[in-house]
Amino acid sequence: MSAAGAEPLDEARIDALMAPLASATATLIAVSGGPDSTALLVMASEWARRRGARIFVATVDHRLRPESGREAADVARLSARLGVPHETLVWTGPKPSTRVQERARETRYRLLAEHAKAIGADAIATAHHLDDQAETVLFRLLRGSGVAGLAAMAATTERCGVTLARPLLDIAKADLVAFCRARGLPFVEDPSNDDPAYARTRLRALMGELAHEGLDAQNLARLARRAAEADEALAKMAAKAEAELGDGPIDAAALVSAPIAVVQRVLVRRIAQAGGRDEGRIGLEKIEALALRLREAAEKGRTLAANVGGALVRLTAKGRLDFVKEPARRTVAGGRQPAPAPVPSLQAIPRATDEEDHATSGPDPGVGGG
Incomplete structure (x- = not known):
């Protein structure tokens, strides 16, 4: 039409x-x-x-x-x-x-x-x-x-x-x-x-x-245009928050005091940087769950550790949050690598498929552009 x-x-x-x-x-x-x-x-x-x-x-x-x-x-x-x-x-x-x-x-x-x-x-x-x-x-x-x-x-x-x-x-x-x-x-x-x-x-x-x-x-x-406008505003808020948090380990309380959508974006950037992954390939569901668990742990003074997007996210009891590359798996007898121990806070999160990752932030339809 x-x-x-x-x-x-x-x-x-x-x-x-x-x-x-x-x-x-x-x-x-x-x-x-x-x-x-x-x-x-x-x-x-x-x-x-x-x-x-x-x-x-x-x-x-x-x-x-x-x-x-x-x-x-x-x-x-x-x-x-x-x-x-x-x-x-x-x-x-x-x-x-x-x-x-x-x-x-x-x-x-x-x-x-x-x-x-x-x-x-x-x-x-x-x-x-x-x-x-x-x-x-x-x-x-x-x-x-x-x-x-x-x-x-x-x-x-x-x-x-x-x-x-x-x-x-x-x-x-x-x-x-x-x-x-x-x-x-x-x-x-x-x-x-x-x-x-x-x-x-x-x-x-x-x-x-x-x-x-x-x-x-x-x-x-x-709807796409209006979503893009909201996305741009959130991106600017997240960039400002990240700049104020500084490099290296950050103050978790300061991070989780921001709106949850801003927290999620800062987490995606830090995880992608530490894990060497593209931001668009980190499943939104995982980040949503991590942001909520992180906020709860920070407010209650608890520790937290999670493997997401090739990065290890660690929160100390003193409220310091850092992101490092996920350690390589150890090879055991028979040449097989043991699976990493499950992280309780993320056990219930389903693994996003590539298609779902693209649906979160990916660029294009089909083969496209006919």
Whole structure:
């Protein structure tokens, strides 16, 4: 469905959408051959000619479908017609039998980032659009994400050492399809988009029903925007609190006196730093439980020890809290490593899956950006 009151995708609108790419030395446009990325390619090529900007095109051939090679060749032909250099990036080696979309997405971004760096591009543009944003919000809402997760996809982020730009987040998929048809642009549809085995396919059907009750793509995207604003405010509060706590062991009483959402964010940062993990890979449920246990222990003058995210979190009876890397496990006879002793305060916390971790704060839907 076209966004109500949507502006026409004319030259002025296209220039406004592509404006964030102007600060890049060069931009790599990720194009699969679907209507979304085909529209992005044409818009970006026209904008680049008007502005004298440098763009390149890459298609990731996941080799998951027999048609993928032909589709990549079609993108190469369109790129040549537009005068934009194109490269097909192939996912070689054995393919996974589980979590296929998630692993394909990770591989896609890795290959794109590697190619971008090789050609001197410091930005990658994908064709994620309004419908993708809405699906991401609903996907994360159903999985109990926090504010950071409900903020969904940002217009620009950093991934694999390059800027990741999503200039079409405010544009409905129907408008991108209409743009391609009005220009006579050929495009393909990925059959996996209609496969009910994937959660996102089922969500699209659900979104049609929700739209009848008023929860349409625009309202879900509005929720994402408001969640992003709240997330930014919490991030600033957490940064201020962390700066006041200082480096090294910190005063637990001073930490737990802050709002619980701020406590959680400080814990995530300290744990990620000590454990050498990415903040987005530390399960929200674990942090929530740890924050509550820490507050209780600090108020009652009790000690606490917990292994979370590769870090050992230790609270002394005097209220000093520190974070160190989790000790390596000792090897015993037979070459097996004993499991660490369970921490009573965290025994009941379920281990978050990778998908749940992404739902908490991760960036993208599916293989995405069609």
